[in-house]
Structure formats: C-alpha cells, structure tokens
Amino acid sequence: MTESAIETAGLSKSYGDKVVLDGVDLQVAEGTIFSLLGPNGAGKTTMVQILSTLIRADGGQVRVAGHDVAREPDAVRAAIGVTGQFSAVDNLLTGEENLRLMADLHHLPRAEGRRRVAALLEEWDLVDAAGKMAAAYSGGMRRRLDIAMTLVGDPRIIFLDEPTTGLDPRSRRAMWRIVRSLAARGVTIFLTTQYLEEADQLADRIALLDHGRLIAEGTPQELKRLVPGGHIRLTFADPDALRSAMAALGTGSLDEDALTLRIPSDGGVRSMRDLFARLDHLSIEVEAMSVHTPDLDDVFLTLTGRPDKEPQR
Incomplete structure (x- = not known):
C-alpha cells in the first residue's frame, strides 16, 4: 500500500x-x-x-x-x-484546567504544557474565558x-x-x-x-x-456528476440568437419568453469549453450563463435509496 x-x-x-x-x-x-x-x-x-x-x-x-x-x-x-x-x-473545570489536564495526560513537561495551553487559548480565542467553568x-x-x-x-x-x-x-x-x-x-x-x-x-x-x-x-x-439532471442555462439578448444557438447545438430545451436555452451537461470544464467554442465559431453571443448540477442530497438519495435527512451515524 x-x-x-x-x-x-x-x-x-x-x-x-x-x-x-x-x-x-x-x-x-x-x-x-x-x-x-x-x-x-x-x-x-x-x-x-x-x-x-x-x-x-x-x-x-x-x-x-x-x-x-x-x-x-x-x-x-x-x-x-x-x-x-x-x-x-469537563464541566467542573475551567477551560484552562481542561487543557492542562490534557497536557498532563500527554505527559508533557510542566513548562511545555503551560506554553502549549497558553498558545491554544490564544489560537482558539478562549483567553477571556480561560478562567470560567466550562459549564458556562x-x-x-x-x-x-x-x-x-x-x-x-x-x-x-x-x-x-x-x-x-x-x-x-x-x-x-x-x-x-x-x-x-x-x-x-x-x-x-x-x-x-x-x-x-x-x-x-x-x-x-x-x-x-x-x-x-x-x-x-x-x-x-x-x-x-454521477447523478443525472445537470444542465447549463444560457440566456440570449434576442430571439434570433436563441434560435441560432438551438440550431447550432442541436439539443436542449427552449424558453422563448425568457430567451433561455437549457442544455444537458455535467458542468465540467471540458464540456463547457466545447460548448462555447461552437457558439463562438458561429459568432453567437451569450448574454448570461448559469450551471446547475445535482447537490450531495441528490447523490445520497440516488445512491443509497434512502432519505438524505436520515441521521447518519
């Protein structure tokens, strides 16, 4: 290994x-x-x-x-x-005492333990609370x-x-x-x-x-990318550009009212580069773009077949 x-x-x-x-x-x-x-x-x-x-x-x-x-x-x-x-x-100890206890359990020399505790209190923004009981x-x-x-x-x-x-x-x-x-x-x-x-x-x-x-x-x-449903949404300035893009790409779903074209995609850099290269070759201008990919909730549910809100232990 x-x-x-x-x-x-x-x-x-x-x-x-x-x-x-x-x-x-x-x-x-x-x-x-x-x-x-x-x-x-x-x-x-x-x-x-x-x-x-x-x-x-x-x-x-x-x-x-x-x-x-x-x-x-x-x-x-x-x-x-x-x-x-x-x-x-330990709720019955202060924050600093909890840290000193750990230093003792790790068998750190006393001076090294105090130095380490002071540094950690500073690093984790606990200096002001160092002397307070952890229960608070x-x-x-x-x-x-x-x-x-x-x-x-x-x-x-x-x-x-x-x-x-x-x-x-x-x-x-x-x-x-x-x-x-x-x-x-x-x-x-x-x-x-x-x-x-x-x-x-x-x-x-x-x-x-x-x-x-x-x-x-x-x-x-x-x-x-293992889960289907990802797509790129392209927005155009006018209907002519929208229809030209649809004809050039040969795929996707049109929304003529919103002047958008939705194209299936994994959202990867290579697929987007190829897409824009084809549009640029035909001088078709894209006004706006957004990438939509499934989230981990979709991945979890699809691959395990169980609700993603189920507590995970």
Whole structure:
C-alpha cells in the first residue's frame, strides 16, 4: 500500500452474523479533509473506532500515520486526536484546567504544557474565558475548547465525529474555518457529519458507505456528476440568437419568453469549453450563463435509496 495518512485494504468487521464492514479499501491523503458519509447502520462509527484503535478489525490491513493499527496501536494513538460528537469537556473545570489536564495526560513537561495551553487559548480565542467553568461556555465555545484539547498532543490526524451538531449557523461556519485552518497547516481531517452541505463545503474527497461497502468515492464535484439532471442555462439578448444557438447545438430545451436555452451537461470544464467554442465559431453571443448540477442530497438519495435527512451515524 502506498504512503498516506490513512489506508485500509479489505477491511472487514462483523458482529455475529451481521457484517458491518465488508472489504473496505480506502486511502486518505495527508493534509486533506476527508468526509465519510452514510445512512444509519452503514458502518461509519465502526470504521472510525477501528481507525482510532478503539476496536479491532476482523480482517484486512489498516495503517494510520504509517503504522499498522493492530501491531502498533500506541504509535497510532500518539499520532491521532479524536473529537467525538459528545464533548469530552469537563464541566467542573475551567477551560484552562481542561487543557492542562490534557497536557498532563500527554505527559508533557510542566513548562511545555503551560506554553502549549497558553498558545491554544490564544489560537482558539478562549483567553477571556480561560478562567470560567466550562459549564458556562456556549455551544461554539465548548466545541472550540474540545478541539483545542484534542490539539494538546499535536496530532497529525484528527477524527471529527459530527463536530457541528447542535451549533447555530454562525458557530457552524466558525467551526468550518477552524477545520480548514487545521488542514492548511498539514493536519489530516477525517470527518463524519450529518450535514451534507458541510461535507460539500469542507471535504477534498468524500466516500459514501452503505451496508458496509464503499459505493462511491471522489471529490464533491465528481460525485455530483454521477447523478443525472445537470444542465447549463444560457440566456440570449434576442430571439434570433436563441434560435441560432438551438440550431447550432442541436439539443436542449427552449424558453422563448425568457430567451433561455437549457442544455444537458455535467458542468465540467471540458464540456463547457466545447460548448462555447461552437457558439463562438458561429459568432453567437451569450448574454448570461448559469450551471446547475445535482447537490450531495441528490447523490445520497440516488445512491443509497434512502432519505438524505436520515441521521447518519
């Protein structure tokens, strides 16, 4: 298997007669944001538990941060951080005390631990709240503290399990900025989320898991192209240009009142370049253009056959 942050080959896991993971092959590049999606019971939580050394796989190869998960679990744990859906923050401690506790658990020297805690409080905008009990923190502050606690050990890979559940839209977008900033500094993010828009906004690559198997993987744009219905809408200045475009392209649906032509397309750069080259060759001017592609909700529903609003675990 090639070098990457996370690799699995033939990963399998069963509980009795129930197959939870069925020969999963996966690669996650270093310094990227990777999102794992899937309906209830798809096997996402089991996969994260295996990757983070919480449970053992039944079969296959699993490497995290270059280490074999089964043979080198301590080395894997030293390289990763895990932020679960439910906060690990201790409400009876202040924000600073929570961070110092993590520094002690990582066996950092006292001076190094204090330096690291001070830097994280500053970085995650928690200095003013450092002396307050965590029970008084807002949802967004608790999430920032939770991730800061994960970062005390300076992990190379972070598993984020539904990091924005329960947050308001402003706090959710603030969390997106945090995730992007972590990836920008070279940290690999393995993200599970129940918000398909979140995966669309953040992930470099997305994998869709269903009944223990990966049924699709790619960039958000690549996945959207798997679902029919994409099109380009062209608007023209006058009916003559509209009819000329229709005749030249030989396809599409006209709306003569709106002076628009709707043409099936995957929204890819090559298809749009070819389209405009044909129009330009005939000196047909386009006044406006918009690209319409299916979203991840459409992909999820089409490929799994289940409502996309179903909570994903």
